[in-house]
Amino acid sequence: MTLIAQTALEAVEGIKDGSTVLVGGFGMAGMPVALIDALIEQGATDLEVVSNNAGNGDTGLAALLAAGRVRKVICSFPRQSDSYVFDDLYRAGKIELEVVPQGNLAERMRAAGAGIGAFFCPTGVGTPLAEGKETRTIDGRDYVLELPIHGDVALIGAHAGDPMGNLVYRKTARNFGPVMATAAATTIAQVSHIVALGDLDPEVVVTPGIFVDRIVHVAQETP
Amino acid sequence: MTITVTLDRTIEHLDRGPLTRDEMAQAVARDIPDGSFVNLGIGQPTQVGDHLSPDSGIVLHTENGMLGMGPAATGDDIDTDLTNAGKVPVTELPGASYFHHADSFAMMRGGHLDVCVLGAFQVSERGDLANWHTGAPDAIPAVGGAMDLAIGAKDVFVMMSLFAKDGAPKLVRKCTYPLTGLACVSRVYTEHATFLVGGSGVTVVETFGTTVDELAGRLDLELGLIGS
Numbered sequence: 001m002t003l004i005a006q007t008a009l010e011a012v013e014g015i016k017d018g019s020t021v022l023v024g025g026f027g028m029a030g031m032p033v034a035l036i037d038a039l040i041e042q043g044a045t046d047l048e049v050v051s052n053n054a055g056n057g058d059t060g061l062a063a064l065l066a067a068g069r070v071r072k073v074i075c076s077f078p079r080q081s082d083s084y085v086f087d088d089l090y091r092a093g094k095i096e097l098e099v100v101p102q103g104n105l106a107e108r109m110r111a112a113g114a115g116i117g118a119f120f121c122p123t124g125v126g127t128p129l130a131e132g133k134e135t136r137t138i139d140g141r142d143y144v145l146e147l148p149i150h151g152d153v154a155l156i157g158a159h160a161g162d163p164m165g166n167l168v169y170r171k172t173a174r175n176f177g178p179v180m181a182t183a184a185a186t187t188i189a190q191v192s193h194i195v196a197l198g199d200l201d202p203e204v205v206v207t208p209g210i211f212v213d214r215i216v217h218v219a220q221e222t223p
Numbered sequence: 224m225t226i227t228v229t230l231d232r233t234i235e236h237l238d239r240g241p242l243t244r245d246e247m248a249q250a251v252a253r254d255i256p257d258g259s260f261v262n263l264g265i266g267q268p269t270q271v272g273d274h275l276s277p278d279s280g281i282v283l284h285t286e287n288g289m290l291g292m293g294p295a296a297t298g299d300d301i302d303t304d305l306t307n308a309g310k311v312p313v314t315e316l317p318g319a320s321y322f323h324h325a326d327s328f329a330m331m332r333g334g335h336l337d338v339c340v341l342g343a344f345q346v347s348e349r350g351d352l353a354n355w356h357t358g359a360p361d362a363i364p365a366v367g368g369a370m371d372l373a374i375g376a377k378d379v380f381v382m383m384s385l386f387a388k389d390g391a392p393k394l395v396r397k398c399t400y401p402l403t404g405l406a407c408v409s410r411v412y413t414e415h416a417t418f419l420v421g422g423s424g425v426t427v428v429e430t431f432g433t434t435v436d437e438l439a440g441r442l443d444l445e446l447g448l449i450g451s
Contacts, residue, residue, distance in 0.1 A: 026287040026324075027310035029303060052324075079365040080310075090363055099364045102286060103328030103371030110325040122332060123371045126405040128356075171321055172287045173304040178323040206323070 002165030003214045004194065008038035011188050011216040015044040015153050022109065022149075022180040023051040023061055024156035027080075030173035032157040032190045033060040034218040039155070045069045050109070050149055052102065052176060054078035054086035065089060072096035074149065076105050101129060104146055106179050112148035113182025113211070121146045151184030158207070158215075161191040162200050165209030174206065181211040188213065192220040226256060226338070226378050226409070228419065232450035233427050233435065240432040241414035247382055249274045251340055251412050254380070259337035260284055260330075262372055265309040267382050268340035282318075284336055286368040288327050291319030308368065328368070331375025339376035341369065343383045343408075345398040348444055350408040350421030352381065353400035366403075373404030385413035385442075392442045394418065394425065423447065 005011035012035055015021070021039070025031030040063060047070050054073045055062030062085040064070060078086050078097060089095040100108070101123050111119055120143035124130040134145040156177040159170035167189055169177055181187045189207075194217045242250065244267060252274035255261055262284045263269050272294065275281050283292040285307045292307060293314035301312040330336050345353040352373050355366045373379055383393055394411060411418040415433050419426040426447040427435050439446045 027306065029287070029306050029310075077365045077367040079363040087363060091361070097363070099366055101366050101370040102324070102368040103332060103375075106324035106328050122374045124404075125374070126351075127370060127402045129366065129370065169321070171302065171304040171315070172285070172289050172306055174321055174323055175288050176324045179325045 002163065002209055002212050004163060005214050005216040008034040008190065008216050008218060009041055011035060011190070011214045012038045012042050012155070015039060015042060017044050018046045019044060019152040020048040020050065020150065022151035022154040022176075022184050023049055024154070024175065024177045024180050025060070026052050026172065026175040027056055028060065029171075030157045030169070030175050030177055031060045032155045035155040035188060035190050035216070036060050036064050040064055040067050040069065046071050048072045048074065050074045050105070050151060052076050052105065053080060054083055054097075056080060056082045058085065062086070065095070070095060072098065074098045074100060074105070076100055076102035099129065105149070106176065108146055108149040109151070109176070109179045109183035111146075112150040113179065116148060118145050118147050120144065149183065151180065152186065154180040154184035154187040156180050156187065156189050158189045158191045160193040160195050160200065161189055161212070161215040162195050162209070163197050165189075165212030165215060166200050166205040167191065167207040167209075167212060168200060168204060169206055178207045181207045186213045187211055189215045190218040191215050192218065226254065228428060228449060230428060230449055233429065233448040235430045235434050237432065237434065242431050243414075245270065247412050247414060250417060251380055251382055254410070255279075255281060255338055257281065260290070260335065262286065262331070262336055262339040262376065264339065264341040264369070264372070265367070266342050268342060269307070269309065271340055271382075284327075284330060285313070286324075286327050286331075286372070288322050288324060289315070289319060291316045293319075328371050328375070331368075331371050334375070334377060336376045338378045338380060339372045340380045340382055341372060343381045343393065344400045345393050345395050346381050346383070346408050346411050346420060347395055347398045348420055348425045350406045351398050352379070352403045352408050353398040355403050356401045358401050369403050373407045378410070379408045380410045380412060381408050382412045385415045394420075394442055394444065396444060
């Protein structure tokens with residue numbers, strides 16, 4: 001059963017130190033800023049964060065990093081024009097980084113959510129990111145063995161959710177949300193709208209409620 | 224490579240200077256077949272979109288989960304939930320669709336994307352691509368979707384300056400920067416010339432303000448000609 005939390009702080013209750021936290025968003029689009037702010041207040045530390053980027057500006061993921069709560073970041077693209085919080089931590093040796101090609105990041109979480117033990121992927125063959133990994137030639141093409149990424153918790157943003165936990169997203173803010181929702185033991189979604197049971201057309205539900213444990217309403221500037 | 228060259232011989236354009244960046248983007252746009260599904264990389268390749276005709280039926284893919292991407296958004300059209308891979312606000316065209324990241328990259332790896340256009344630090348004569356990391360000790364590595372695009376799209380076009388700031392050629396026998404993908408590039412568009420790479424080596428398609436012989440002198444490469 002999906003819990004409708006009254007506050008973001010209630011939604012992130014129980015996240016333990018040392019957790020692997022999947023954080024949705026591509027840049028700021030789809031980033032669950034209210035849940036991250038609540039996680040900062042909640043206090044869990046020594047976290048391993050999996051997200052496409054490593055924070056923008058001073059808010060959201062960047063604020064969690066700045067608060068010193070993150071031991072390691074697994075992401076595809078840490079370096080951006082406004083990733084100064086991460087950049088300084090990394091250069092000071094205060095944070096670990098694992099760079100993963102963006103499609104592998106998505107597929108490794110998809111595999112986790114789908115119960116796949118590992119998969120052979122053509123991305124990165126012959127590059128430094130494949131060093132030390134098992135390879136296999138299948139039908140004349142080379143592949144690298146990639147392992148799933150399981151989250152203890154996923155924090156995602158969505159457009160609307162219903163009391164079953166069914167979610168729909170908005171435009172490119174969808175990005176990693178549906179994949180991360182499947183890959184974590186506990187998935188927590190901040191939604192711009194909570195709608196009544198039956199108000200979401202079952203044909204357009206993107207993330208079925210089975211993947212969603214808690215939702216919380218957070219008003220957004222966007223519609 | 225799936226797209227063929229229409230020229231029957233190499234052309235030297237000697238009545239003009241090197242291509243401007245905008246002309247390079249035009250040259251790339253001209254070579255993308257109508258009806259293609261195309262991903263334009265961050266930075267210079269994004270300019271190619273300005274030269275695609277609305278009647279071409281070309282559909283732009285952005286790896287953050289959209290097909291049917293329109294031009295950059297301005298004014299009231301700016302929506303923080305609708306951006307391209309460079310996090311720039313964009314617009315949607317009629318017939319657009321949204322999807323999650325695993326589907327977006329399945330479109331690349333699964334061979335559904337026809338063309339991607341990327342920038343590069345180096346491209347080798349056999350089409351190896353280096354465009355994600357300089358390897359400098361203080362550089363923070365960031366790969367994004369470059370490796371997935373490089374091995375996924377049916378044709379990978381590179382747009383780059385032919386020489387680095389220090390004058391070193393960027394079209395090389397063997398890449399010295401960390402690789403993004405092996406034997407994945409099919410064409411290289413530069414201000415001085417366009418090239419086919421991979422397979423039998425480097426073939427010059429067109430030159431701009433220079434001759435093939437002059438280029439051969441500046442590049443440590445054997446340059447083939449179309450129709451020879």
